[in-house]
Every structure is written in structure tokens, then in C-alpha cells.
Amino acid sequence: MGAAGLRRVLVLVAVAVVGCGGEDTAKVPDEPQGVEPNKGSPGAAEPSGGKVDIAVRGRAFRPAVMRLRVGQIIVWTNEDGVRHTVVGDGPRSGAIPPRGRYEFTPADAGSVAYRCTIHPDMRARLVVRG
Numbered sequence: 001m002g003a004a005g006l007r008r009v010l011v012l013v014a015v016a017v018v019g020c021g022g023e024d025t026a027k028v029p030d031e032p033q034g035v036e037p038n039k040g041s042p043g044a045a046e047p048s049g050g051k052v053d054i055a056v057r058g059r060a061f062r063p064a065v066m067r068l069r070v071g072q073i074i075v076w077t078n079e080d081g082v083r084h085t086v087v088g089d090g091p092r093s094g095a096i097p098p099r100g101r102y103e104f105t106p107a108d109a110g111s112v113a114y115r116c117t118i119h120p121d122m123r124a125r126l127v128v129r130g
Contacts, residue, residue, distance in 0.1 A: 088114025
């Protein structure tokens with residue numbers, strides 16, 4: 001293989017190592033992981049008003065728009081094989097590992113856009129009512 005071919009291989013390897021995000025994943029601190037929370041709504045009697053689940057799957061937040069009430073607990077669960085973040089005006093996770101999770105409880109009503117800083121094309125929104 002010539003110098004040009006070797007250079008092309010090295011560039012491809014560098015792109016594969018860095019990934020497809022705008023941010024080096026090594027610079028994103030890991031989100032602490034504890035015991036997996038109970039998924040799903042614990043019921044109307046629960047003080048939080050119930051948990052809501054957002055899956056991170058196929059490099060997308062599912063659902064892309066989540067409607068909920070102030071005080072409800074949101075649990076993002078990473079079902080992908082790569083790390084993701086949840087960053088917006090309120091939620092601010094570290095890097096969520098595969099099969100990991102992040103919880104956030106909105107305190108105010110409004111529309112909250114959020115994204116993955118590792119994969120900037122991953123965007124979604126919370127619609128929180130009072």
C-alpha cells in the first residue's frame with residue numbers, strides 16, 4: 001500500500017474512533033448509575049404523579065415529544081450500544097452508558113428542548129403542564 005492509501009486508512013480509523021458526534025465522548029463525564037429504577041407509572045397515588053419512560057434507541061429519543069406534568073419523574077433508558085447524553089434547559093446528564101439510565105423531574109411548566117451532545121442530530125422535547 002502506498003503513502004496515499006495508508007493516509008486514507010488512518011483517516012478512516014480516526015473517524016471511526018471519534019464517532020459521529022460533535023464532541024469527543026472521552027470528555028463527557030459518565031452519568032452515575034445506581035439501581036435500575038422501576039419503569040412505568042407507579043399509579044396516581046404516588047406523590048410524583050407517576051414516572052414516564054423515554055427510550056434512547058436507534059440514535060433517537062422515543063417518543064420525540066413527551067407530554068407530562070410538573071413533578072413527574074422522567075426516566076431515559078439507553079437501549080443503544082453507544083453512550084448518549086440528555087442536555088437541555090433543565091435536564092443535564094453525563095454520558096449514559098448502554099443499558100444505563102438518567103432521571104429528571106421538571107419543576108416548572110413549559111416546553112423544554114433537549115439533545116444528545118455526543119450525537120447533535122438527536123433532539124427531542126418535553127411539554128410540561130402545571
